[in-house]
Amino acid sequence: xxxxxxxxxxxxxxxxxxxxxxxxxxxxxxxxxxxxxxxxxxxxxxxxxxxxxxxxxxxxxxxxxxxxxxxxxxxxxxxxxxxxxxxxxxxxxxxxxxxxxxxxxxxxxxxxxxxxxxxxxxxxxxxxxxxxxxxxxxxxxxxxxxxxxxxxxxxxxxxxxxxxxxxxxxxxxxxxxxxxxxxxxxxx
Ligand code: HEC
Ligand code: HEC
Ligand code: HEC
Numbered sequence: 001x002x003x004x005x006x007x008x009x010x011x012x013x014x015x016x017x018x019x020x021x022x023x024x025x026x027x028x029x030x031x032x033x034x035x036x037x038x039x040x041x042x043x044x045x046x047x048x049x050x051x052x053x054x055x056x057x058x059x060x061x062x063x064x065x066x067x068x069x070x071x072x073x074x075x076x077x078x079x080x081x082x083x084x085x086x087x088x089x090x091x092x093x094x095x096x097x098x099x100x101x102x103x104x105x106x107x108x109x110x111x112x113x114x115x116x117x118x119x120x121x122x123x124x125x126x127x128x129x130x131x132x133x134x135x136x137x138x139x140x141x142x143x144x145x146x147x148x149x150x151x152x153x154x155x156x157x158x159x160x161x162x163x164x165x166x167x168x169x170x171x172x173x174x175x176x177x178x179x180x181x182x183x184x185x186x187x188x
Contacts, residue, residue: 025049025063026047026048026049026052026053026062026063027048028047028049029042029045029047029048030042032048048062052064054074055069055074055075056068056069056072056074058155060155060156060158060159061154061155061156066115066154067111067114067115070114070115071114085117088113088117088118089110089113089114089183090109090110090113090118090180090183091109091110091180091181091182091183092109092110092177092178092179092180092181093106093107093108093109093177093178094106094107094109094130094176094177094178095107095166095171095173095174095175095176095178096135096175097175098135098136099164099168102160102164103161103164103165103166103167103168104164104165104166104167104168104171104175105163105164105165105166106163106165106166107146107163110183125145125148126145130176130177131176133145140157141157146163150163
C-alpha cells in the first residue's frame, strides 16, 4: 500500500510540473476547438481574454479566481430560478485523513455552498456522512468524488496543496466534521 502511494505521489508530482510549465493563456474563439471558426456569429461573441481579464486572477485552470469574483461582487449570478428555492451557505470544514504521506485534506463547505446547492453533492456524489464515502486519489483522478468538478469546472487536480492544505504535524484537532461556524452574510 505504502509503495502504491509513493508511486502515485511521484506520478502526480511529475504531472503537476509538466502542466505548470507551459501555462497557456486564453485561447481565441477561432482556435479553441469548441466554436466553429467559420460561423458568422464568431465576431459577435466576446473573446475570453477580453471578458476574463477583468476578473480577479488565479494561477491555474481558466485563470480566474471564481471564489473572489463572487465574494468581491465582480459578478452577481442569480442564486435561484424558482423563488421557493432556499439558499443555504454552510460554513463547516471536513478534515480528511486518508492521505498517505500527503498533508491532510480540508474540504470547506463554505465556498462550495456559495456556488452550489447541497443537492449538487448530497447524496449523488457524497453521502452526507463523514467516512461513508470511499474517497481516494485514484477515484478522484478517474473523475469521481472531488474529480467530478475539480479538473473539469473547478481548479485542476495538479493543485495538490489547495486540497492537501493541512499539515499533519501541526493539526491538533479531530479529523472529520469540524464545528460549524455562523454564516454572517449571504452573498447577493
Ligand atoms: C461540493 C460538494 C458538497 C456540497 C455542495 C455540500 N456538501 Fe456536505 N459534504 C461534502 C463532503 C465531501 C462531506 C464529507 C464526506 C465524507 O467524509 O466522506 C460532506 C459531509 C456533510 C455532512 C456530514 C457531517 C458529519 O458529521 O458526518 C453534512 C451534515 C453535510 N455535508 C451537510 C451539507 C449541507 C447542509 C449542504 C448544503 C448547505 C452541503 N453539505 C453541501 C460535500 C458537499
Ligand atoms: C460539485 C462540484 C464540486 C465538487 C464535487 C467538489 N468541489 Fe471543490 N470547488 C468547486 C468549485 C466550483 C469551487 C470554486 C471554484 C474554484 O476554486 O475553482 C471549488 C473550490 C474548492 C476549494 C478552494 C476553496 C478556497 O477557499 O479557495 C477547495 C479547497 C476545494 N474545492 C476542495 C474540494 C475537495 C477536497 C473536494 C472533494 C472532497 C471537492 N472540492 C469537491 C466545486 C466542487
Ligand atoms: C480536489 C482535491 C484534491 C486535489 C487537488 C488532490 N487531492 Fe489527493 N486526495 C484528495 C482526497 C479527498 C483524498 C482522500 C482523503 C480521505 O479519504 O481521507 C486524497 C488522497 C490522496 C492520497 C492518499 C492515497 C490515495 O490513493 O487516496 C495521496 C497520496 C494523494 N491524495 C496525493 C495527491 C497529489 C500528489 C496531488 C496533486 C498532484 C493531489 N493528491 C491532489 C483530494 C485532492
